């Protein structure tokens with residue numbers, strides 16, 4: 001395993017984290033059923049491979065994912081970083097959703113109970129809440145940190161301007177800095193490179209990547225998206241999520257296959273290794289122990305700079321304004337001989 005720091009802190013996390021969105025028996029979200037017994041094997045395998053980062057959320061399988069994760073990590077609870085989230089709808093009430101003080105306080109109480117722990121290491125706003133002033137949410141988060149229920153705050157699915165506003169508030173109020181942003185990123189969706197990635201670098205926040213295989217698409221197992229093999233996420237859900245431009249897919253699959261053959265890796269491993277090359281922490285999803293073993297193997301894949309360049313060029317984003325104007329204006333800003 002390889003390791004990095006969580007944000008600008010002294011806490012060390014593995015570059016692969018285990019996602020638990022599939023944990024639960026009922027398959028409410030049609031993401032796949034991972035019951036307690038398999039979850040124990042997945043978590044043990046991840047832990048024995050050096051993974052110390054485990055991501056969940058209050059909404060995954062209506063809270064069951066937190067219960068299962070909490071039980072599976074109990075033997076080594078203090079050796080692992082548990083990340084969970086608040087924002088999604090957890091009940092029928094008007095206030096069972098969002099980032100209000102009421103919901104944040106109710107949700108952490110329920111998450112701690114389900115996880116069977118006194119604190120979560122990383123508590124993430126699962127998304128922006130259009131109704132709650134972010135100041136209210138941040139004050140509630142800070143209270144949880146003071147109470148010892150949360151160690152570090154983080155965000156997920158925020159726009160760069162929202163994170164910038166929030167970190168500005170951190171500075172002016174003397175709050176605990178937000179250490180990470182959990183975002184979708186893969187060879188099929190590089191949108192965060194426009195604004196989010198530069199902001200995270202600037203503010204020394206860790207990029208935590210969700211759906212690195214785009215829900216399994218980048219494993220190459222869907223030869224015909226209209227006829228997915230049985231017992232796959234696409235067959236179960238009947239729709240693609242996260243969305244992507246389908247026309248892009250064949251050339252990307254060809255390329256990761258080709259590179260995989262050269263370096264002795266599967267397409268899934270190449271897709272994950274490409275994200276790792278960008279300095280992110282990748283939250284791998286796995287429904288079976290075999291998938292987990294394969295995905296963990298991505299850490300050992302050494303992509304050559306030429307491979308990364310090929311993948312970068314193949315999936316390059318359209319240059320966006322004002323980014324191209326900023327680049328243009330700054331291209332000759334630093335004079336020759338300047339030190």
Ligand SMILES: NC(=O)c1ccc[n+]([C@@H]2O[C@H](COP(=O)([O-])OP(=O)(O)OC[C@H]3O[C@@H](n4cnc5c(N)ncnc54)[C@H](OP(=O)(O)O)[C@@H]3O)[C@@H](O)[C@H]2O)c1
Nearest residue numbers: 019020021032210211212213214215216219232233285291
């Ligand atoms: N913050 C957010 O809004 C957000 C959103 C989504 C996810 N997440 C986090 O990110 C984690 C990972 O997301 P994800 O599960 O969507 O990741 P993913 O890696 O894109 O998809 C995982 C799924 O792909 C299939 N798969 C995985 N490895 C495979 C392999 N080697 N070969 C063939 N199929 C393979 C499995 O589904 P099947 O076998 O069922 O086809 C597996 O459940 C989640 O658990 C969660 O913690 C966060």
